[in-house]
Amino acid sequence: MIPEHKIQEVLERVDIVTLISRHVELKKAGREFKGRCPFHQEKTPSFYVVPEKRFYFCHGCRASGDAVSFVQRYLGKTFLDAVRDLAREVGIDLEAAQDPGMRERQELKSATDMAAEHFRALLWQEDEGRAARAYLHSRGVSDEVAHAFGLGWAPHAWSLLADRFQKHGMLEWGMKAGLVLKRNSGDGCFDFFRSRLMVPIRAPEGRPIAFGGRVVGVEDGGPKYLNSRESRLYNKSETLFGMDQARDELRKRKAAVLVEGYFDCIGLHQVGVKHALALCSTNLTAGHLQVLRRAEARDLVLLLDGDAAGLAAVERLAGPLLAAGAPTRVALLPQGDDPDTFARREGAEGVERLLEAAQPLTTYLFATLLPQGRAATFEEKMAALERLKPVAVQVPPGLVRSALFGSLADHFGWQPAQIETSLRAKTPPPAPPAPPAHEATARPAPRPVAERPPPESEALYVAAILREPRLLARDTFRVCDELSHMGLRVVLAHATSGRGTSDALFETSELVKKAIDAAWRRLSEGGLALESEFILVCRDIMLRRIAERLVYIKRATEQTPGAFDLTEETRQLLAERIELLALKKRIEDELRPSGAGTKAPMQPV
Structure with missing residues (x-):
């Protein structure tokens, strides 16, 4: 990608009159230049070049544009080739001008794209991908859904992907992406993912940015799941798995179902619950909630296991959800079920019934932490408050925090002030005030020029x-x-x-x-x-x-x-x-x- 500001610089540096004069005989007409249009046959000149505005237009055939569009139209160049040609002409080095971070992103994109295609092709090879396909079928994942999610297979061979990167001169890019690693001894590299069913993690636009790998068919193959490390492409605190598949359904329903595993999300999509998403980390962040807001998913349902792990997940996720004021409900699965197995057994109708019966987040949280409510003992209430401290500490002062304390007080049978006093010890201290101007040790960085929003x-x-x-x-x-x-x-x-x-x-x-x-x-x-x-x-x-x-x-x-x-x-x-x-x-x-x-x-x- 050529930086936008560099394209603007090219347009400002190009003398559009000189450029067009090479191909069209122009005569001065006041502040403008006039000639016969090069894009259609005409006897009376109706083609104008306006140097002040850096554009041309023809009243006869309606051709118009700037220097780049003239080169595109007259010389048959693509947009990017036209920009590069004009940049060379006016002495602008686009390669040198390119942001090093942007170059690295492009390298990571190329490496990740190649790896995704590599894994995908191996999954569908008759012999090589047989074990992985059998595993998918055992989980009820159809070939159609596997293709839709771009699933793949990383074989047990040590350096199949590394060798492919080496062949295409992309080994260093693959190392930056964390897809291949240097050997501890000797030369060469080995593949990071081996003997794993590969799940590409995609940006909302559908492009792969990272991978999750589930070990298949190996007794001692390391952890069950192995994930890509973060990079300039992939920030797990701003990425939700399945967003590329769920976008249309999220906007239609204005709601999202959040689960914790890749295959839980895939299993829900398999039965038709297409607004399901999975976290790529154990935490829910402000970045995730911003992604959901952009997708117009205003209402959230946490679909979690009905065991101690499910309760722990609710406690872990409640803080950022309450802090953001996101309307959230909790749907609990039967004991021993996960979203994937429940969806396969009960189908879309069963999942929808479960979602409809979901409880508001605070109702569920209070009821599970202190089931007896007002009738609980003092010790039980203090133990429940202790577990609620990590949740309350994330809710900033304001209406939501006051409402939370009021609801807690009603459930506990205490006064809101008592609840607040009990939880105050964990309240984050206010940010320190900015130092006076005369104490500043360095000049503030200049504010970047705000990007103009598109018409x-x-x-x-x-x-x-x-x-x-x-x-x-x-x-x-x-x-x-x-x-x-x-x-x-x-x-x-x-x-x-x-x-x-x-x-x-x-x-x-x-x-x-x-x-x-x-x-x-x-x-x-x-x-x-x-x-x-x-x-x-x-x-x-x-x-x-x-x-x-x-x-x-x-x-x-x-x-x-x-x-x-x-x-x-x-x-x-x-x-x-x-x-x-x-x-x-x-x-x-x-x-x-x-x-x-x-x-x-x-x-x-």
Whole structure:
């Protein structure tokens, strides 16, 4: 990925008039340059280059854009190749400019992608993957679900993956990803995962970022589960397993079911409970809750074993859930069951009944820690409070904390002040105040420039093409060249280069992901309805561009004293205004939806 700010620097450094003059004879016309359009046959020049705005446009064929889009269109280059060519021309070293951290992420991505494909292929080899496939079938996992989750097999051989990395010159990348390790003695490396059924852990966009491995068929194969270490790609405190498979169902239900194991999550999906997710660590963090909020999962259900381990998990997870004010319920499985086995035996209907009967988190917590409630002895109440201290300490002062103490007081039969006094010893101390300015030992770091959020209509345009790439052929006015947000242009370039939607979204900023995600939810699922919405978005963007140009012309010509005193520049601008108004009418006539209704009205300005 080329950093967005570097693409902007290339556009600022390129002399667009000089660039286009190599291919088009241009003549000065006031503040602009005019010539015959290189993209269609014409006798009267209607092609303008505006150096002040760094863009070109043609009133005849409606071609428009910046220096990058001109190179793309005229020389048939891809977006990224056009940027690289122009960067070389103006002396910008994109390789040197690339963030070392971004380069490392790209290396980790390549290594993880290769490993995922390596493991996946071995699982489906007739002889090599037989034991792993038998294990999957014994757990009721169908081949279809195994393919959907990208499951794989790491054989017992010591260096099969390491040898493959070595062959492709990626051994160092595989070591950075923790997929291969150096031998303790001698040269060479060995595979980290061996004799394990491999479960890829994926980003919400669907790209593998890490692995979990379950030992199969080996008596002494180390721990039952082995997980990738954290890296620039993988932060387990911000990753939920199954998010790529559950995203649509989460938004539909506005709820999520949280379990603790990969195969618990896979087993629930197998029977049709598709809003299930699994933690990739033993703790639930603010990062996990932020991921759930972005996916619009407002209500959470903890589906846990009905034994001491299940109760311990509730106590462990209650603190961050209460601190975040996340509406949470607890569903307990029958003794001896886990979510996977229960789902296989009872099916989706049985799981849904269990979820419907789930208790509110605090109700369950109080009832299990102090079943007798007010009738409990003093010693029993103090023991219960002691177990609640790790939960209470995570809830910051405020309404939620006060409500928690009030509910505890009601259950215990004590006053809220007594409860608070008993739990106060574990309350975290307030953060120390910042030192006065004159005591500062170092100057504060400058604040980074805030990223500009993408315009809504441009995000809708890109989201529609990500959903149905065929729509790009319906862009008769080449709105793709009119996109003003460089982050969206980069996403579109990757998505239309054959690399796929998940790859296009993987490296973009959270702000761009959020805008595309919101746009994705506004659009129809596909077909004529989506095409109709896409046409309206194209119309909106084009009419906005024309409106902006008309405003500029109005300001530049409104001081004109009289018709006989017009300068050549003013005449050109007024002629351009007539052409723009004609273009506006053509757009309004041509960009009409094909009869399908839209899910949400997207009216042009």
